[in-house]
Amino acid sequence: MTDSRPVLEARGVSRAYPLPRPHPLAPRPVRHAVADISLTLARGESLGIVGESGCGKSTLARLLTALEPPDAGTVLIAGRDPNALDKAALRRLRRSVQMVFQDPMGSLDPRWPVWRIVAEPLVGLAPEVARADRRARVVEALAAVGLGEETLTRYPHQFSGGQRQRIAIARALVTDPDIVVADEPVSALDVSVQAQVLNLFLELRRRRGLALLFISHDLDVVRHVTERIMVMDRGRVVEAGPTAEVLARPAHPHTAALLAAVPRLDAAWTGRERRAAPGAVTEHSPSRHR
Numbered sequence: 001m002t003d004s005r006p007v008l009e010a011r012g013v014s015r016a017y018p019l020p021r022p023h024p025l026a027p028r029p030v031r032h033a034v035a036d037i038s039l040t041l042a043r044g045e046s047l048g049i050v051g052e053s054g055c056g057k058s059t060l061a062r063l064l065t066a067l068e069p070p071d072a073g074t075v076l077i078a079g080r081d082p083n084a085l086d087k088a089a090l091r092r093l094r095r096s097v098q099m100v101f102q103d104p105m106g107s108l109d110p111r112w113p114v115w116r117i118v119a120e121p122l123v124g125l126a127p128e129v130a131r132a133d134r135r136a137r138v139v140e141a142l143a144a145v146g147l148g149e150e151t152l153t154r155y156p157h158q159f160s161g162g163q164r165q166r167i168a169i170a171r172a173l174v175t176d177p178d179i180v181v182a183d184e185p186v187s188a189l190d191v192s193v194q195a196q197v198l199n200l201f202l203e204l205r206r207r208r209g210l211a212l213l214f215i216s217h218d219l220d221v222v223r224h225v226t227e228r229i230m231v232m233d234r235g236r237v238v239e240a241g242p243t244a245e246v247l248a249r250p251a252h253p254h255t256a257a258l259l260a261a262v263p264r265l266d267a268a269w270t271g272r273e274r275r276a277a278p279g280a281v282t283e284h285s286p287s288r289h290r
Helices: 055-065 089-096 114-125 130-146 161-173 192-207 219-225 243-248 253-261 271-275
Strands: 003-018 028-044 046-050 073-075 095-099 179-183 211-216 226-234 236-242
Touching: 003 055, 003 211, 028 055, 028 073, 028 236, 046 219, 055 179, 055 211, 055 243, 073 192, 089 095, 089 114, 095 161, 114 130, 114 161, 114 219, 114 226, 130 192, 161 179, 161 192, 192 211, 192 271, 211 219, 219 243, 219 253, 226 243, 226 253, 236 243, 236 253
Parallel strands: 046 211, 046 226, 095 179, 179 211
Antiparallel strands: 003 028, 003 073, 226 236
C-alpha cells in the first residue's frame, strides 16, 4: 500500500554539460542531459525510468539524490530542497535516499570486509550511531537481503555477482531509507540471478514500505518491479503512465522500439526460479548465504 504524499519530487529539472569547442573561437556547445523533467514518487511506490544508454537516466538519478544540483528546476526529498540545506542538514536528509549502482564490484571497495562496506553510510551520515550499535544495524541489513553473519569478515571477491549486489543493497538499507534509487542494478547479472534480485526488490518494498526508483534500459525488467514508468529519449520524457498500460500499448515510437529490442525474461520467471523465495540464491553460489 502506498502513501499518496510524495517522498521525492522533481519540478522541471534540467541539467546541461559543456562540450569541447570545435575550434578556439567558437562558442562552447552544451549537451542537455536532462531537460524539464517533473515526477513524483510516493512512499511505497515504484517508478521505472527507462531509456537507451546516454539518454540521461543516470544524470536524472544524480539530480534526484542531490549528488548534483540541477541547472533549473527543483528537487524535493521529503518536502525539502537538498540544494538549499547546509551541510549538516543535507547529511541528515541523505539518510532517507540511498542508491544501488550497476556494477557491484565497482561500487564495493575490494580492500574492505563486508562489515565495513555495509557500515560505511552509518559512519558518514549517522555519526551519532554508537560503534557498538553499528554491528547490529549491519547484521540486520544483511539479513534483509538473505546474507548471514558469517559474511561479515569476508571480502567482495569471495562472493558471486548476485551476492555482491545483495551486499550493495544491504549497504543502501543500513540507514533505513525511505527511497532507494537503483541504477541498472541487474544488468551485470545472469538472467536467472536477475530474477532473484528483482524478487528481492519487490520483497523489500513490500516489507519496508520503500519508495523505489528503478532505472534500466530493459523494459522487460522494469515490467516486473514497477507500477509506473517514464520513458526517456535524449534527455526528455517521451511517454509516461502505468507500466502495464505503457508496455501493452506503447504510444511513442521510441517506446515501441525499446520494447521490440529487449529479450524477454519469461524463461527466468518460470519453474523453480520464479517460485524461489525473495532471499534465495542459486545452487551455483560458491557458499551458503541463503
